[in-house]
Amino acid sequence: MKTATDADGVATKAHDCAYIAGAWRPVSSAEMLPVVDPARETVIAEVAAGRASDLDRAVAAAREAFPAFAASPVSERLALLERIHGLMLERAEPLAQTLAREMGAAISHARAAHVPLAAAHIRAAIEVLADYQFLTLRGTTAIVREPIGVCGLITPWNWPLYQITAKVAPALAAGCTVVLKPSELAPLSALMFAQIVHDAGAPPGVFNLVNGTGVEIGAAMAGHPDIDMISITGSNRAGALVAQAAAPTVKRVTQELGGKSPNVLLPDADFPRVVPLGVMAAFRNVGQSCSAPTRMIVPRWKLAEVEAIARATAQAITVGDPLDDRTVLGPIANRAQFDRVQAMIEMGIAGGASLVCGGPGRPHGHDRGFYVRPTIFSGVTGAMRIAQEEIFGPVLCIMPYDDVDEAVAIANDTVFGLGGHVQGADVEQARAVALRIRTGQVHLNQPAWDAHAPFGGYKRSGNGREYGVFGFEEYLETKAILGFAPAPL
Known part of the structure; x- marks a missing residue:
């Protein structure tokens, strides 16, 4: 060879x-x-x-x-x-x-x-x-x-x-x-x-x-x-x-x-703890994971608090050379995917979602390489394309709900069914919600990864x-x- x-x-x-x-x-x-x-x-x-x-x-x-x-x-x-x-x-x-x-x-x-x-x-x-x-x-x-x-x-x-x-x-x-x-x-x-x-x-x-x-x-x-x-x-x-x-x-x-996995934050969740974890889970591997929880579903009355925590988390992320030990997020893996992520960010803005942080273009200081600004949208509805299509980049959609039944309906409002997350202090309620989510895996309260847990999808996943x-x-x-x-x- x-x-x-x-x-x-x-x-x-x-x-x-x-x-x-x-x-x-x-x-x-x-x-x-x-x-x-x-x-x-x-x-x-x-x-x-x-x-x-x-x-x-x-x-x-x-x-x-x-x-x-x-x-x-x-x-x-x-x-x-x-x-x-x-x-x-x-x-x-x-x-x-x-x-x-x-x-x-x-x-x-x-x-x-x-x-x-x-x-x-x-x-x-x-x-x-x-x-x-x-x-x-x-x-x-x-x-x-x-x-x-x-x-x-x-x-x-x-x-x-x-x-x-x-x-x-x-x-x-x-x-x-x-x-x-x-x-x-x-x-x-x-x-x-x-x-x-x-x-x-x-x-x-x-x-x-x-x-x-x-x-x-x-x-x-x-x-x-x-x-x-x-x-x-x-x-x-x-x-x-x-x-x-x-x-x-x-x-x-x-x-x-593919996937468009939900992360349901129940009203009794510890928001200062679970929101940063949810942001980082969505952005893991620069968001290039089919099971990434890229839809954060939160109580409407908590929306402003969630936005503030999520913005602070995203803005603290170090984007840079993947060979640098300090880097948290490197570039998107290839040109075609970079172009798609940029197009989807533009689509989110055009579609009426509220831009919490990030946006189109490369991060400051990066004129070369397929780098993407960690981007968070809020006020996202199920009718928006960014809520329905897999973006496969560091882009998070925050979606508000008024009661738990609506949260479950939002979680299941997708053609995909690969992964899901539920956060809540009441473990019995969190389990009940997990049982209602139509996905092949559900993670309760940020558990450890399990190499023996079956992984695969419902529906088009x-x-x-x-x-x-x-x-x-x-x-x-x-x-x-x-x-x-x-x-x-």
Whole structure:
């Protein structure tokens, strides 16, 4: 593989190969895709633009490797995952540095969240596999869970490493073989992960990686007759196109797509505490999280207080170079998303929302890079586009309500249903509200992250689940063997 690393071990320069059948192999095209540093708007690397023929080779390798890997002892798969986990921890700093450069994650956030949470997905898969019963009896019938086969995994640019491990780890634990297509906008951490899997001793063909565009590689994966399952994290448009392309081969498709998650602050919440936490949760990863709680739903009589606290919180955020330890928010990950965020901020102003802070344009002192001013709107109503469309940037909508029933109605007034938050001192009331919110996850009073909690969406946020045993079982088929056990005397 034509490649290079800098003094920190960070992947740079050109990568003209795909990882197929246990080795880096040249692709069939000479076309290279640029990787742009969003803080400097400069090309820092190039990756090979794979073609459908390269995908065919990867799928063939995965298909050939599947029977032996599916039949491998659980102990062998556990040992492989343990080695991958260990190597990720050993290479945590180069991975964090790469994430900061390829998609603008603040280095502190890359070190504290992107890398360790990605490793946590592998640890969770290990814990699930260690205790999982692949054969259970119900009377005389055996229920057998078997690996589904060759899995095509399509991952996004906003959490590039985290989403890779959330899919690869349970797939390998289940005994599946995989072909990964990472985002062409942030592919360098994926290349480093592929090298980790190689160095961990994965059998040839068990893990494969082909870079390329969604139009070329993603579409070919979705329609490929020898891929048994597609798992995609991405936009609603991409998810719908994949599902359509997959339909003729009747393969399983799991989708984790967009969101417009509510954060309901009940009247008895501790507003000086929960409002700053809510702002930072919405702005985490520069707002580029599909489950970000970007609609803060608050009592109308508390609106002025919430606005003041939220404004002070946002104005204290350090926006800057992602490689600076002091930076809280780096740039938006790419030009197209930067342009969309700017357009949505302008749309919020034109639509009549009250601008609490921020607004269009770059922050002061940033004439270059895809930097966005942390922006908060208030007086937002459900009829406004900024309340309904996923912005995917550091933009928060504050929406007032008059009673708890209206708060729940506002929370559910969206085509999405991925995440949700509820804050309140009365835990029973908070639980009751959480049960009424139509989303795949709800966080009560800022709980700790749980790698085993199922994650996925209602409505247009997708289908299927990731994380823990629920994500693991997405990669399994169910077989019933009647008469497996002798009938009782």
